[in-house]
Amino acid sequence: MDKFIYLDHAATTPVRPEVVEAMLPFFTEKFGNPSAAYGHAFSAKNGVDKARNIAANALGATAKEIYFTAGGSESDNWAIKGVADAYKNKGKHIITSKIEHHAVLHTCEFLEKQGFEVTYLDVDEDGLISLEELEAAIKEDTILISIMFANNEIGTIEPIKEIGEIAKKHNVIFHTDAVQAFGQVPINVDELHIDLLSASSHKLNGPKGVGMLYVRKSVKLSNLVHGGGQERSKRAGTENVPGIVGFGKAVEIAFDTMEERTKKETELRDYTLKRIEEEIPYVKINGHRTKRLPNNINACYRFIEGESLLIMLDMNGICGSSGSACTSGSLDPSHVLLAIGLPHEIAHGSLRLTLDHNTTKEDMDYTVDKLKAVVDRLRSMSPLYEDFLKEQGGN
Amino acid sequence: MAEGQAYSKKVMDHFMNPRNMGEIENPSGVGTVGNAKCGDIMRIYLDIDDNQVIRDCKFKTFGCGAAVATSSMATELVIGKTVQEALNVTNKAVMEALDGLPPVKVHCSLLAEESIHAALWDYAKKNNIVIEGLEAPRVDIHEEERQE
Numbered sequence: 001m002d003k004f005i006y007l008d009h010a011a012t013t014p015v016r017p018e019v020v021e022a023m024l025p026f027f028t029e030k031f032g033n034p035s036a037a038y039g040h041a042f043s044a045k046n047g048v049d050k051a052r053n054i055a056a057n058a059l060g061a062t063a064k065e066i067y068f069t070a071g072g073s074e075s076d077n078w079a080i081k082g083v084a085d086a087y088k089n090k091g092k093h094i095i096t097s098k099i100e101h102h103a104v105l106h107t108c109e110f111l112e113k114q115g116f117e118v119t120y121l122d123v124d125e126d127g128l129i130s131l132e133e134l135e136a137a138i139k140e141d142t143i144l145i146s147i148m149f150a151n152n153e154i155g156t157i158e159p160i161k162e163i164g165e166i167a168k169k170h171n172v173i174f175h176t177d178a179v180q181a182f183g184q185v186p187i188n189v190d191e192l193h194i195d196l197l198s199a200s201s202h203k204l205n206g207p208k209g210v211g212m213l214y215v216r217k218s219v220k221l222s223n224l225v226h227g228g229g230q231e232r233s234k235r236a237g238t239e240n241v242p243g244i245v246g247f248g249k250a251v252e253i254a255f256d257t258m259e260e261r262t263k264k265e266t267e268l269r270d271y272t273l274k275r276i277e278e279e280i281p282y283v284k285i286n287g288h289r290t291k292r293l294p295n296n297i298n299a300c301y302r303f304i305e306g307e308s309l310l311i312m313l314d315m316n317g318i319c320g321s322s323g324s325a326c327t328s329g330s331l332d333p334s335h336v337l338l339a340i341g342l343p344h345e346i347a348h349g350s351l352r353l354t355l356d357h358n359t360t361k362e363d364m365d366y367t368v369d370k371l372k373a374v375v376d377r378l379r380s381m382s383p384l385y386e387d388f389l390k391e392q393g394g395n
Numbered sequence: 396m397a398e399g400q401a402y403s404k405k406v407m408d409h410f411m412n413p414r415n416m417g418e419i420e421n422p423s424g425v426g427t428v429g430n431a432k433c434g435d436i437m438r439i440y441l442d443i444d445d446n447q448v449i450r451d452c453k454f455k456t457f458g459c460g461a462a463v464a465t466s467s468m469a470t471e472l473v474i475g476k477t478v479q480e481a482l483n484v485t486n487k488a489v490m491e492a493l494d495g496l497p498p499v500k501v502h503c504s505l506l507a508e509e510s511i512h513a514a515l516w517d518y519a520k521k522n523n524i525v526i527e528g529l530e531a532p533r534v535d536i537h538e539e540e541r542q543e
Contacts, residue, residue: 305434307459308410315411324459325434333434345431381416381463383438383455384431 003317005363009203009295010152010180010354011321015246016205022249023207026242034239035230044241051248058255059197060188061214067231068244071211072179075198076103076146078213078224078235079175083144083196084111085222087173091141095172097121097129097158098339100148104177105335108146121147126288127156127340131166138170145174149181149197153323153336153352154287155296157185164193173219179203179211183254184262184293195219201243205356206250210243261357262294268355272297272364279368280375284346286337295355300342303385304349304378306333312374313351318367323350345384402460403494409464414471417453424521426513428532429506435462437510439470443518447478454510461500465507468492478515478526484508509533 006014032041034048049063056063069075084094096108098120108118119137121129129147138145145167150157160176167174175196178187182197183204189197196219201210215221215234227236254261269292276283282302301309306322313320323334325348332338333347353367379385402410419440429436435458442451452474454466468489473481486504490496496504513532519525 303457305458305462308463311407311410311460344434348431348434381413381455382457383427383436384457386418386438386455 003366005318005359005367007297007353007355007359007363007367008319008321009356010155010293010352012202012208013205013356015202015207016250016253018253019206019246019249023242023246026245030241034241035228044239047241047245047248048239051244051251054248054252055199055212055214058182058187058251059214060190062217064232065214065217067213067215067235068239068247069211069213069235070209070240072101072177072198072200072203073103073211074224075200075211075213076101076177076179077107078221079196079198079215080104080107080144080146081111082221082224083173083175083219084114084116086220087143088116091139091143092116093119093139093142094144094146095119095121095134095137095142096146097123097148099123099127099151099153099336100146101152101177101179104146104148117141123156123339125341126291127151127154127286127336128288128291129158129163131159131162134163135166135170138166138172142170142172145172147174147176149176149178149187150185150293151287151336152180153334153350154298154340155180155293156288157181157291157293159291160194161192167195168193180293183251183258184295186258189214189216196221201247201250204250204254207243207246210240210247212247257357264357265294265355265359268359268361268364269294269297271361272353272368273299275364275368276371280372284342286340286342286350293354295359297353297355299351300337300346301349301351301375302346303382303388304375306348306350308378309349309351309374312378313367313370316370316374318370321352321354323352324348401497402464403496405468405492405494406461406464406496409467409493410460413454413463413467415451415453415467415474416455418455419451419453422514424514424516424518426510426515426517426532428509428513429458429462431457434458435503435506437462437466437506439466439510439514441473441514441518443478449473449476449478449481452514458503458506459500461496461503462506464493465489465496465503466510469507469511473511478518481511481515482526482528484511 030043032044034045052063179200182199195216197214202208284300286298306324337347422440423443424441427438438455440453452470456466486508489504
């Protein structure tokens with residue numbers, strides 16, 4: 001199969017060649033330990049410092065508020081467990097949403113077992129939380145609100161500024177998992193009143209195994225990783241220098257190119273969504289139509305199952321992802337699709353396609369053409385579709 | 396696509412080129428098992444002659460690659476067999492004929508076995524006969540929905 005159209009950029013992205021180039025010297029000649037006292041190690045330390053400044057600038061933060069981690073999941077774990085531990089004497093109540101990434105949800109479930117109380121906010125059919133419900137959920141002992149910036153499955157962007165304002169008004173710390181949004185939408189932590197923010201490198205054409213947590217200076221945070229004095233004694237372990245340097249370079253490029261890149265992606269996204277909606281019957285587009293990540297296309301194709309859809313697309317050289325039970329290894333389809341109110345059988349037929357700056361209109365035309373054929377074929381095999389047609393005929 | 400790669404060549408072949416996919420008009424027996432909630436439903440149509448030999452078998456399946464492949468293979472295994480012989484087409488036989496399934500997909504082969512049994516049960520009921528060893532289908536979508 002010659003054709004290869006990668007449409008799973010929300011899962012991971014290829015590392016940009018410029019990023020690889022920036023990283024390479026830090027594996028070989030600039031291999032020093034940033035904590036070392038001799039001159040040779042300074043170049044490694046400088047590499048990390050430079051990346052920290054880039055990340056801070058991208059958020060409108062200061063370098064001292066940026067902590068490098070091993071990725072988005074660690075950042076989410078650290079933010080939530082770290083705040084919970086540091087503020088447990090003030091209160092033990094946390095507010096989050098039902099559509100968070102598992103790195104947030106499972107961390108909250110872990111804390112529930114430790115005696116914390118967690119409120120999981122519902123979302124509407126577009127995946128948006130209700131600000132009224134959020135404010136009503138705040139109690140005397142609420143110490144943390146953790147709401148994702150943008151959802152990884154359906155692409156919906158939450159009202160982050162308004163959430164930040166509510167958190168500030170009630171003197172509650174606000175963490176946001178921005179793993180999908182960082183590099184896709186402009187973020188200024190002061191304007192949006194964000195106290196902690198998680199981001200990951202490999203979602204924006206950086207290397208895997210690196211991420212960061214922004215922590216506002218005034219926020220107390222207990223350590224997750226204890227040990228040496230790295231990251232201002234807040235996160236131990238010799239720095240992943242090449243990874244951090246690569247992350248920095250990737251952030252720099254992502255922010256330099258953001259406007260032009262996301263404009264192109266948004267146009268292509270809307271063009272594709274329109275074609276899908278107009279040309280394939282019994283489709284439900286998931287996620288908010290405009291408050292949406294520029295590169296996210298998510299829809300449910302009724303009467304068919306997601307894994308079958310993925311394999312047949314793969315046979316045509318197209319890589320996508322699905323929230324069906326069969327792809328998650330559990331019996332239930334994605335918690336996000338259930339939270340936006342989809343019945344199980346419809347949620348099983350979901351397909352997410354996520355673009356990047358290299359995706360072309362030709363790629364998406366080919367994909368929609370193949371998708372139409374594959375959906376037709378799977379429906380012709382589906383007893384659910386057979387029953388549906390009989391019911392239609394009967395009425 | 397971890398799941399896709401975990402499938403044998405035979406599973407992929409039966410998924411991409413399913414045998415006996417479709418419906419039979421005025422079938423001798425029809426069986427539907429599974430549950431849309433869980434993501435798989437199989438329907439088997441049987442055409443059985445007066446000597447209780449399965450002349451034709453067709454399927455329709457909503458489900459993953461393994462669900463489609465196991466139903467396709469099950470139809471191949473029962474065509475030409477007597478109803479009594481068809482009872483011996485177990486999920487294990489279906490899996491072996493497909494050169495195995497990933498562990499998480501074993502339940503698909505159980506559904507395939509169950510859907511054949513459900514179609515045989517329908518045939519037996521319609522014709523007022525008893526097929527020795529055949530039990531009422533365990534998995535009925537409507538029954539399951541009521542239970543939930």
